[in-house]
Amino acid sequence: xxxxxxxxxxxxxxxxxxxxxxxxxxxxxxxxxxxxxxxxxxxxxxxxxxxxxxxxxxxxxxxxxxxxxxxxxxxxxxxxxxxxxxxxxxxxxxxxxxxxxxxxxxxxxxxxxxxxxxxxxxxxxxxxxxxxxxxxxxxxxxxxxxxxxxxxxxxxxxxxxxxxxxxxxxxxxxxx
Numbered sequence: 001x002x003x004x005x006x007x008x009x010x011x012x013x014x015x016x017x018x019x020x021x022x023x024x025x026x027x028x029x030x031x032x033x034x035x036x037x038x039x040x041x042x043x044x045x046x047x048x049x050x051x052x053x054x055x056x057x058x059x060x061x062x063x064x065x066x067x068x069x070x071x072x073x074x075x076x077x078x079x080x081x082x083x084x085x086x087x088x089x090x091x092x093x094x095x096x097x098x099x100x101x102x103x104x105x106x107x108x109x110x111x112x113x114x115x116x117x118x119x120x121x122x123x124x125x126x127x128x129x130x131x132x133x134x135x136x137x138x139x140x141x142x143x144x145x146x147x148x149x150x151x152x153x154x155x156x157x158x159x160x161x162x163x164x165x166x167x168x169x170x171x172x173x174x175x176x
Contacts, residue, residue, distance in 0.1 A: 013142040013168070014041060016162040020093060020149035025157060032098050035160040036108065037165070039088045043112045047073060047119050058120060059127045070120045077116030081109045104159060111166040112175035121176040141172045 014037075021033045051058070051073065058069065085105050092098040124132050143169040152160030 007142065013138050013172075014165075016142055016145040017149055017153075018164040019044050020036070020146070020153045020164075021161045024153045032096075035096055035098065035163060036088075036092065036100065036158075037162070039091065040111055043081060043084050043088070043108075044083075044115045047077060047116045050076065051119055051123070052143040055123060058123045058176060061124075063073045063124075066120050066124050070117050074113070077113050081112050083110050084112075094108060104162065107159070107162045107166050111169050114169040118173050118176040120160055126175075137172060137175045140175070141168045144168050144171060 018030075018034060021030050025033070025065075032115030054068055054069075058066065061069065073083060085108060088108070089100065089105055092100060122134055125131065145164055148167060152164045156163065
């Protein structure tokens, strides 16, 4: 775990909702949710693709400079996410014949954005040899995600899973 890149730490946390949906919902809804959440994970991954070439430089920055990088990356996320959500909506409707409400897409955007801000912080924690903090924050997020999904998915379906996962992303942001 200490040598793992930040993207690997998110894997369990980002799949709890899918496991919960698989337990409670019919196959058709599970498939639709899986397609949607995977597209959202691709949008989150763009933050890492943007930041990865600059990781060596990140390790040299002080706290204030890292905060500015986080704000700039968040700004990029704010610029990229709305048009990307239109593309996702188009793909879902044209390629997969999945129609989602605007609320679903808005929650998807809110799910994507936090990683754009806290990703540089994760690298800073790795630099400071505080990988265990990253691990504990993400394990806490996974546990919270599981609890929220167990409560929300039976009551709200896939939208409940998305709401739970989105809330956890903002919880993780607050922790970092």
